[in-house]
Amino acid sequence: MSKPLTRLLVALAALLAVLLPGAPAFAHNALAEATPAKGATVKKAPTSVKLRFLQKLNPDYTTITVSGSSGKVDASDPEVDGKTGSVTFDALPNGAYTVAYRVVSEDGHTVQGSYKFTVADPAASSSESTEPTPAPDESLVAVDPPATSATASAPAADLASSSGDDGGSGNSALWITLAVIVVGLLGLGGFLFARHRRAG
Template structure:
């Protein structure tokens, strides 16, 4: 019994040393990754009033030169109003709200083991700038068809007639008729003369 106690007493310093060694070992890769601890607006939140800036908080200090933050709104429209500002483990991005809808904050930052840490924060803006209505071009008024102008009545194309043509034609007819009458009279006279000369 007395021999066992000294052995336990001797084992205590060994156990303490092992515990200290484990505590002083380098952090495992899982613990080496920086991670998001909070945001404003919070992930999944619905806000009626748009914040002036979106803030992300991380477990460890951020490297401004190797940290990327993007903010996009509905229809994938950029909603960052300026460059991000860093303060230790926090980063703030000016927020330029647009239409109401879902906004996504994407972040990418390095870690001590060289593997980049990526993630996103989503929140919904319930009020925002109303989407501009589609521009409707005024319908072109139908061009009035020109009123057909009535063509001026065509004056009958009168063939120019030489003066006195009608009278000349009629004079020719009268002359022919007179000639025929004269010939008939001569023929009648000759017929009577022959008839008289043939009588006994």
Template structure:
């Protein structure tokens, strides 16, 4: 039998467990804030009438110069010579050291977010200079650009992991409250 003094203790315990579950959810929120590409020059899927002399990528959060990589490849997936990435806050720029003939190119990047999570991606652009009579370079469809076989928008699935842990915590909280309620109910009989 539950006395009237035990009931407030059960309510306090349930409230404490609920608060703990909510705190776990709120604490996990910063992991969702992985860095991502906000703008690029040349832009994704752009067709340019003149070859670019530099590539500039801007991200949502500050970049760590030691962990910023930008690679340019041509349509045959050969690396195009560029300078080292120059990082200024949220922007990174590389100079294209060779003149780019007409063709399709891929910009691949890999940066580290403020939370330590690596973010990578890639995107194509095309040079179609009407004054350049060279045959265009066509991109093959089977190879992928480096670094680390970067894939556009690939962030490693961090959000799914956080949601899985938070969901498990909420389920564990519900089971604990249910077991406590069931135990207390059984004692009343």
């Protein structure tokens, strides 16, 4: 075998050694584009998340969730259109959010990952600062009247019970006093009667 042919075969073998291990990776799916984008700070509160992948998705095995500081966002079931998966929800308040996804592509390979974005909508922040103010006033109006009536009824019950106790104790003291007087009179009468008999 000539030297030029040997060198050519060695070069082809080296090229195959480099390319073949990477071939399965090229066949796997991957996230190509996201809206909102990874690490983005959006000025308008989004109402959806859209993820586009390199290959078509299997609708039965596509999961997309959005979570914030208060927990998981109440979103729709994922909708799949070819290579794109999306979920919709109400406009997000300002804050940091995490998008997590798990998809299965045509080759059956599972791809999962996550990324973060931030909402900084001036309109959303101003509306949130004014909404909570009426709530405490409404709750106070509903709670105060029962508390006042309960407080007013408590002294009335105490006065009724105390007046009843005083009447009972007054009657008992009167009967005891009368009994003492009767016993005293009977004793005095007996003493005088006995003294009179001795004198006679």
